[in-house]
Amino acid sequence: MTAVAAAQKNREMFAIKKSYSIENGYPARRRSLVDDARFETLVVEQTKQSVLDEARLRSNDSSVDPEIDADEKQSQKVSENSENDAGLTEEEVVLSNAIAEGPEAEKALQRAALILRLREGMNSLSRVLKSIEKYQGSVCHLETRPNQNDNNQLDALIKVEMTRVSLLQLIRSLRQSSSLGHVTLIGEDNISAKNPWFPRHASELDNCNHLMTKYEPDLDMNHPGFADKEYRARRKDIAEIAFAYKYGDAIPHIEYCETENKTWGSVFNTVLELMPKHACSEYCRVFKLLQEEGIFTAERIPQLEEMSNFLKRHTGFSLRPAAGLLTARDFLASLAFRISQGTQYVRHKNTPYHTPEPDCIHELLGHMPLLADPSFAQFSQEIGLASLGASDAEIEKLSTVYWFTVEFGLCKESGVVKAYGAGLLSAYGELLHALSDKPELRPFEPAVTAVQPYQDQEYQPIYYVAESFDDMKDKFRRWVSAMSRPFEVRFNPHTGRVEVLDSVEKLESLVQQLNTEVLHLSNAINKMKLPSYQ
Numbered sequence: 319m320t321a322v323a324a325a326q327k328n329r330e331m332f333a334i335k336k337s338y339s340i341e342n343g344y345p346a347r348r349r350s351l352v353d354d355a356r357f358e359t360l361v362v363e364q365t366k367q368s369v370l371d372e373a374r375l376r377s378n379d380s381s382v383d384p385e386i387d388a389d390e391k392q393s394q395k396v397s398e399n400s401e402n403d404a405g406l407t408e409e410e411v412v413l414s415n416a417i418a419e420g421p422e423a424e425k426a427l428q429r430a431a432l433i434l435r436l437r438e439g440m441n442s443l444s445r446v447l448k449s450i451e452k453y454q455g456s457v458c459h460l461e462t463r464p465n466q467n468d469n470n471q472l473d474a475l476i477k478v479e480m481t482r483v484s485l486l487q488l489i490r491s492l493r494q495s496s497s498l499g500h501v502t503l504i505g506e507d508n509i510s511a512k513n514p515w516f517p518r519h520a521s522e523l524d525n526c527n528h529l530m531t532k533y534e535p536d537l538d539m540n541h542p543g544f545a546d547k548e549y550r551a552r553r554k555d556i557a558e559i560a561f562a563y564k565y566g567d568a569i570p571h572i573e574y575c576e577t578e579n580k581t582w583g584s585v586f587n588t589v590l591e592l593m594p595k596h597a598c599s600e601y602c603r604v605f606k607l608l609q610e611e612g613i614f615t616a617e618r619i620p621q622l623e624e625m626s627n628f629l630k631r632h633t634g635f636s637l638r639p640a641a642g643l644l645t646a647r648d649f650l651a652s653l654a655f656r657i658s659q660g661t662q663y664v665r666h667k668n669t670p671y672h673t674p675e676p677d678c679i680h681e682l683l684g685h686m687p688l689l690a691d692p693s694f695a696q697f698s699q700e701i702g703l704a705s706l707g708a709s710d711a712e713i714e715k716l717s718t719v720y721w722f723t724v725e726f727g728l729c730k731e732s733g734v735v736k737a738y739g740a741g742l743l744s745a746y747g748e749l750l751h752a753l754s755d756k757p758e759l760r761p762f763e764p765a766v767t768a769v770q771p772y773q774d775q776e777y778q779p780i781y782y783v784a785e786s787f788d789d790m791k792d793k794f795r796r797w798v799s800a801m802s803r804p805f806e807v808r809f810n811p812h813t814g815r816v817e818v819l820d821s822v823e824k825l826e827s828l829v830q831q832l833n834t835e836v837l838h839l840s841n842a843i844n845k846m847k848l849p850s851y852q
């Protein structure tokens with residue numbers, strides 16, 4: 319397959335074009351859970367490789383870019399073949415892909431907005447404008463403001479119109495200038511904070527599967543599977559299945575081997591033993607139900623598909639496969655549609671008690687029981703809805719509170735501290751640690767919890783304890799509703815779409831719907847009160 323075809327295929331497969339991503343006003347590097355994490359996705363990495371191959375091919379093709387003089391072509395070649403290529407960013411990938419669509423696409427005028435840091439104030443600006451002129455672009459809009467941290471520097475927003483080829487070259491040349499920092503390209507239509515892109519229907523979650531690659535066994539020396547070649551290959555095969563998954567597909571069946579089932583069995587039996595004493599009652603209730611239905615047994619790992627069907631029956635939640643640890647924004651988005659994204663690979667057999675990345679034991683044993691609890695399901699969807707189109711700062715806070723509650727939360731039950739967090743109920747090592755006298759326990763207070771730094775490699779040093787499970791949901795919910803997103807959204811269960819509540823007509827028709835519903839409910843109450851009912 320040629321590199322161009324490969325790039326094309328990748329784009330179709332992973333639909334980078336419409337991801338909850340750069341083109342939609344979410345610069346790749348800011349889709350962050352914590353600032354220092356790397357947010358390159360596997361998707362982007364793969365596309366990157368084929369785009370690079372393609373770029374190399376193209377630079378050998380003399381018919382390309384006739385407008386550019388020989389000098390520049392030379393420097394372009396140098397930069398394409400240099401180490402800079404390894405740093406190809408998501409927006410460059412998107413642009414290169416668009417260019418690869420054919421000669422017309424190459425010449426088509428593209429509107430785009432650039433955000434730049436002008437290190438040397440207005441002096442840098444004149445250089446930028448000259449570069450734009452050099453690449454035959456025109457400036458449609460220009461705004462500057464002092465940088466928040468350093469008043470000698472300026473932040474600039476420049477909207478330009480130019481061919482895609484030139485735009486790509488412009489970005490590359492600007493990035494090489496030492497007087498500029500943070501050269502970011504964002505799609506022209508999506509600059510407005512009031513109207514950001516986010517998935518409106520569950521099918522669009524096909525574009526919300528960006529991974530955080532930091533804890534993969536291939537990349538992280540501390541990962542329990544780092545030195546186990548066979549494990550890494552297995553992990554990759556299963557991840558591929560998730561990448562190929564599209565909305566509406568049945569969740570692929572995974573044939574787990576004996577080792578994998580044994581790992582599950584040992585975690586399952588330990589949790590089963592610890593549960594009565596240490597897990598919250600809502601968790602225990604559904605756990606028993608899952609046992610009765612034969613889905614939870616020590617013998618075999620439940621399939622995601624059967625678990626998804628179980629959830630659908632109880633709360634309307636369903637599952638879709640994920641290839642690994644998803645970015646917080648993409649993970650939370652799925653909750654808005656009552657969908658949870660779950661991995662299918664199994665932790666390494668040497669560390670059943672804890673693993674640094676979510677595996678299917680975490681998803682199944684940790685998350686599933688509570689997602690089958692109606693009140694918790696409702697609550698999860700609310701968090702998901704609150705995340706849609708929220709700012710990066712808000713996502714960071716939201717995912718931090720999520721971390722200390724849904725993932726690692728403790729709550730009191732008749733004065734006794736119990737676990738409800740999925741990361742505790744899937745990791746008995748950490749469960750015992752959390753309930754020992756080693757960690758610090760603090761009262762749960764969303765606004766305080768939201769700014770508490772954390773890591774996800776080892777046991778937590780701090781846990782937050784809610785007065786009760788219901789109290790946690792109430793407090794979290796109240797805090798979420800005070801978030802500053804300038805619009806309100808609602809999930810329409812009839813169409814399965816998320817609607818922005820921005821017109822009087824829409825709201826009026828909703829109020830009417832609710833009135834009808836309230837009428838039915840009060841009718842039911844009245845009928846139950848009639849003497850003939852008893």
Ligand SMILES: C[C@H](O)[C@H](O)[C@H]1CNc2nc(N)[nH]c(=O)c2N1
Pocket residue numbers: 351640642643644645646647649650659660661676717720721725
């Ligand atoms: C939203 C929050 O960051 C949360 O910890 C998410 C992150 N990404 C995830 N990705 C997967 N596959 N499974 C999870 O449980 C989570 N949890």
Ligand SMILES: N[C@@H](Cc1ccc(O)cc1)C(=O)O
Pocket residue numbers: 643671672673674675676677679680725741744745774
């Ligand atoms: N530590 C959890 C898995 C996990 C890892 C990282 C996370 O972000 C979430 C969950 C377990 O062992 O079950």
Ligand SMILES: [Fe+2]
Pocket residue numbers: 676680685725740741
């Ligand atoms: Fe989780």
